[in-house]
Amino acid sequence: MGEDLSPSLDEKAKRTRDLLTSFYGGDSAPSHATARIDTFHSIDTPDFDPQRYMNALIGRTNVEGLLQRHVEMAAEIKNLDSDLQMLVYENYNKFISATDTIRRMKINVVGMETNMGQLLEKITSVQSKSDGVNASLFERRECIEKLNRTRSLLHKVQFIYDLPARLTKCIKSEAYTDAVKYYVGALPVFKAYGQSSFEACRKESEEAIGTVIRHLQARLLSDSEPVEARAEAVVLLKQLGFPVDNLKTKVLEAKLEHFLSELQAEARQQTPALLETGKSSENMLDSTGSKQSMEFSKKDSIGEFAKTVTAYRIIFPNSEKRLTEVAIDLFNKLFASLQNHEEGVVSATKLISSLRVISSDVRRMDEVLPEACLPDYAIKAAETAIKQHVSDMFGHLYSQLTGDMVALQSQQKERGSSDEMKPLQMALDSGKDVLFQGSMDVLWDFRQLLDDNLDILVKLRDAYIDWVQGGFQDFFRSLKKFFLSFSKGTVSSDGKPPLVEKPQADKVSTGVVLVMAQLSVFIEQTVVPKITEEIAASFSGGGARSYEEGPPFVPAEICRMFRSTGGSLMHLYINMQARKLSLLVKKSIATPNWLKYKEPRDVRMFVDLLLEELKTMEVEVQQVLVRGSTQKHRRSDSTGSTNSSRSNRIQDDRSSRLSTQRARNRLLESHVAKLFKQKVEIFTKLEYTQESVISTIVKMCLKSFQEYVRLETFSRSGFQQIQLDTQFLRDPLKEVVEDEAIIDFLLDEVCAAAAERCLDPILLEPAILDKLIYAKNTKNSEQSASS
Numbered sequence: 001m002g003e004d005l006s007p008s009l010d011e012k013a014k015r016t017r018d019l020l021t022s023f024y025g026g027d028s029a030p031s032h033a034t035a036r037i038d039t040f041h042s043i044d045t046p047d048f049d050p051q052r053y054m055n056a057l058i059g060r061t062n063v064e065g066l067l068q069r070h071v072e073m074a075a076e077i078k079n080l081d082s083d084l085q086m087l088v089y090e091n092y093n094k095f096i097s098a099t100d101t102i103r104r105m106k107i108n109v110v111g112m113e114t115n116m117g118q119l120l121e122k123i124t125s126v127q128s129k130s131d132g133v134n135a136s137l138f139e140r141r142e143c144i145e146k147l148n149r150t151r152s153l154l155h156k157v158q159f160i161y162d163l164p165a166r167l168t169k170c171i172k173s174e175a176y177t178d179a180v181k182y183y184v185g186a187l188p189v190f191k192a193y194g195q196s197s198f199e200a201c202r203k204e205s206e207e208a209i210g211t212v213i214r215h216l217q218a219r220l221l222s223d224s225e226p227v228e229a230r231a232e233a234v235v236l237l238k239q240l241g242f243p244v245d246n247l248k249t250k251v252l253e254a255k256l257e258h259f260l261s262e263l264q265a266e267a268r269q270q271t272p273a274l275l276e277t278g279k280s281s282e283n284m285l286d287s288t289g290s291k292q293s294m295e296f297s298k299k300d301s302i303g304e305f306a307k308t309v310t311a312y313r314i315i316f317p318n319s320e321k322r323l324t325e326v327a328i329d330l331f332n333k334l335f336a337s338l339q340n341h342e343e344g345v346v347s348a349t350k351l352i353s354s355l356r357v358i359s360s361d362v363r364r365m366d367e368v369l370p371e372a373c374l375p376d377y378a379i380k381a382a383e384t385a386i387k388q389h390v391s392d393m394f395g396h397l398y399s400q401l402t403g404d405m406v407a408l409q410s411q412q413k414e415r416g417s418s419d420e421m422k423p424l425q426m427a428l429d430s431g432k433d434v435l436f437q438g439s440m441d442v443l444w445d446f447r448q449l450l451d452d453n454l455d456i457l458v459k460l461r462d463a464y465i466d467w468v469q470g471g472f473q474d475f476f477r478s479l480k481k482f483f484l485s486f487s488k489g490t491v492s493s494d495g496k497p498p499l500v501e502k503p504q505a506d507k508v509s510t511g512v513v514l515v516m517a518q519l520s521v522f523i524e525q526t527v528v529p530k531i532t533e534e535i536a537a538s539f540s541g542g543g544a545r546s547y548e549e550g551p552p553f554v555p556a557e558i559c560r561m562f563r564s565t566g567g568s569l570m571h572l573y574i575n576m577q578a579r580k581l582s583l584l585v586k587k588s589i590a591t592p593n594w595l596k597y598k599e600p601r602d603v604r605m606f607v608d609l610l611l612e613e614l615k616t617m618e619v620e621v622q623q624v625l626v627r628g629s630t631q632k633h634r635r636s637d638s639t640g641s642t643n644s645s646r647s648n649r650i651q652d653d654r655s656s657r658l659s660t661q662r663a664r665n666r667l668l669e670s671h672v673a674k675l676f677k678q679k680v681e682i683f684t685k686l687e688y689t690q691e692s693v694i695s696t697i698v699k700m701c702l703k704s705f706q707e708y709v710r711l712e713t714f715s716r717s718g719f720q721q722i723q724l725d726t727q728f729l730r731d732p733l734k735e736v737v738e739d740e741a742i743i744d745f746l747l748d749e750v751c752a753a754a755a756e757r758c759l760d761p762i763l764l765e766p767a768i769l770d771k772l773i774y775a776k777n778t779k780n781s782e783q784s785a786s787s
Contacts, residue, residue: 160189160198167208176212180236183209213242324372327365332377345396348448351389352457355382359456382456383463386449390467393445394475397438402482404430405512409486412509424511425623431519435527439472443534450538465539469553472531476523476558480565483516487572510580510617513573514624520566521688524559531555570686574693577617578700584610585701589708594718600764603728603776604721610701611732617697618736621690628689628738695737702746709753719758726750728773 043053061069163186170179183205190202216233219225225233346354362378408427446468449457457464489508532555588606686692709722726747733747734740755761764772 156189160186160201163201164204164208167205167212171208171211171215174215176216176236177232179209179212180239183212184239209240213237213240216242323369327369327372327374328377330365332381345392346389348389348445351385352449352452352454355385355454355456358382359454379456379459383460386457386460386464387467389449390446390464390471393442394471397434397442398475398478398482400434400438401431401479402486404434405482405486405516408515409509409512412511422623424515424620428515428518428624431515432522435519435523436530439527439531440534443468443531443538447538462541465541466552468539469535472535473553473558476528476561479523480520480561483520483565483569487513487516487569510573510576511620511624513569513576514620517566517569517573518624518688520562520569524562524566528555528558528562566688567686570688570693574686574696574700577697578704581610581613581697581701582704584613585705586708589705589712592718594712594714595759597715597718597721599717600721600724600772602772604725607725607728608780610729614694614698614732614736618690618694621693625688625690625693628687628691691736691738695739695742698733698737699742699746702743702750706746706750706753709750710757712757714754714758716758716760716762719754719761720764722754723751723764724769724772727769728776 057066057069159182163182166182167179170176170182186205189198190205216237219229219233220237358378358381362374366372366374404427408423411423446464450461450464487508532553535553584606588604686696712718714722730743730747733743737743
């Protein structure tokens with residue numbers, strides 16, 4: 001078994017080696033293998049070597065393979081023999097067919113030469129006889145042609161002499177075509193002999209043809225003549241060499257001016273009747289009839305203009321350029337006339353009616369003059385009108401709101417003690433109504449345009465949605481700018497309402513600022529969510545704006561903008577009011593000479609003025625802001641942080657007079673105690689409620705009171721006067737603030753500051769303090785009862 005396998009393995013390794021050598025380009029072995037392979041596969045080539053093929057086949061194949069190859073080659077030989085035999089048979093049939101065809105051609109051509117010779121002899125005989133006839137008749141033919149030319153010339157001369165009479169006859173019968181034909185035919189003769197032999201005929205003919213030209217001009221300019229007759233008149237005038245370009249302009253522009261004058265006259269007559277309001281039913285019927293008559297008249301006018309264009313194209317071919325210019329000019333003037341006769345803010349109904357008229361007119365004009373592309377101009381004009389309508393609606397809403405603010409400012413300047421009328425509450429309600437209901441009315445108006453199926457509006461739907469959304473965005477931005485600029489004493493120049501008087505700096509009424517702050521909150525919390533809901537329901541879509549420009553309406557941005565605006569205005573209101581009270585406190589502290597101050601007998605007048613101003617502020621706040629939901633922090637409800645150890649110690653020691661040294665020691669002890677007590681928050685988060693706003697104003701006022709006290713030096717009497725004033729302020733101030741403990745804390749701070757700045761800080765006895773306060777309260781009660 002090992003001996004049988006070894007030769008096969010050697011042969012297999014040799015064959016593998018030969019293949020690798022042939023692939024990688026060997027010298028000896030590859031040539032032999034390649035020769036064998038090539039010989040084996042090149043049996044069908046011209047270089048086939050049978051001996052090498054047989055040697056290679058015997059060396060590579062066993063007996064069974066040789067027999068199989070023999071069978072295959074025998075079958076291939078039979079197939080080749082059959083194919084060769086079929087090829088020979090097919091070519092033989094074609095050769096026989098070609099031979100038969102050549103034989104038939106020889107038989108048919110045998111008698112053709114004889115026939116062609118006979119034909120040539122006959123043609124030569126005919127030609128010789130024709131030359132003889134022409135030679136014999138030559139002289140007579142020349143004479144006849146000469147006589148014929150003379151006769152033709154005599155006819156032309158007779159025609160020239162008869163031309164004036166012929167033209168006159170054509171004029172009488174209105175055969176202008178024949179007259180022009182006769183005259184044009186005679187023009188070469190007149191040009192050659194019109195100054196000599198035929199001068200009289202020429203003059204008479206020119207007079208007659210002048211009459212023809214006048215009649216043709218009259219026919220061309222007459223609207224009663226048929227279009228074909230007018231076109232024929234133009235052709236005849238051109239044949240006569242008459243300049244028709246001037247007639248083109250005259251015909252078209254005269255008709256256009258007449259058409260525009262009719263439309264403008266109808267608009268002037270009908271517009272006042274259509275714009276009146278508050279009419280009775282009879283007047284409304286008259287207005288409806290007038291409107292219908294105007295529409296019918298306008299339709300007739302458009303129809304006449306369409307007929308004019310059709311006739312003009314027939315009369316003056318290749319005049320599309322001029323007609324296009326005229327049609328565009330007519331459309332622009334017609335659209336301008338419709339816009340100029342609308343006064344004030346145009347409603348969506350009137351705008352849709354105008355657009356329908358424009359669309360109908362453009363459709364009829366486009367049928368007769370498609371080259372003008374009037375639908376494109378109509379879309380552009382409609383885009384301009386709709387944009388203007390959207391701008392006017394938002395401008396009107398903006399004017400209403402800003403006008404109310406300006407009117408409120410003027411009213412606040414001129415009013416006296418008219419608080420009973422609650423002007424701020426009325427202005428706030430009016431502003432809310434303008435913002436909410438006005439916005440809903442604007443959306444309802446815009447929705448009418450959106451729901452209409454007019455083809456122009458359908459094409460502009462996406463762009464219109466973007467204009468509406470962008471209009472709201474711009475409206476709120478302009479309103480925000482107005483609020484901020486008006487609160488600072490200027491009027492925004494970006495606004496669209498009529499020019500208003502510019503208030504002086506720092507002279508804007510605090511009530512106006514408060515109303516604008518509350519309107520900002522109303523816009524953020526109510527108006528913007530409602531508008532967003534309506535836009536999502538009816539004005540969703542759009543997308544005509546580019547991606548870089550972003551969405552036209554961003555509710556989150558508007559809410560954030562008015563949240564910031566409302567906070568700024570509310571802080572401005574608080575600062576204005578606190579500044580007013582602080583100035584009052586400053587005067588009350590800076591004016592007296594506290595070192596020479598007498599013993600206190602009564603509460604100072606500035607306290608009454610301070611409480612009166614605070615009462616006025618409270619009235620303003622009550623008209624605009626709501627009451628808070630939280631309860632007041634009473635002294636009993638408050639923590640130990642509100643009960644100052646310093647105030648307790650001062651109240652415990654009021655019954656006895658202390659010396660100056662003991663008072664200063666007590667003051668030092670109070671400062672030490674303040675380090676260990678719970679801290680009191682003075683300025684907390686601001687809320688849009690009555691208590692929060694008033695409390696913030698009072699806190700700022702008392703802090704200013706404390707700072708102004710620190711700038712002065714007091715005697716014992718001056719210090720006691722400060723004590724009396726602050727003690728009297730406690731109860732009235734507690735009634736208007738949220739946390740009563742803050743009032744005690746801040747007033748104690750004022751007294752402590754006065755004590756620090758006092759040369760002899762001795763407090764009033766409690767009995768004297770209570771007696772003075774009681775006397776002041778009694779006096780105030782009597783004054784209130786008498787008033």
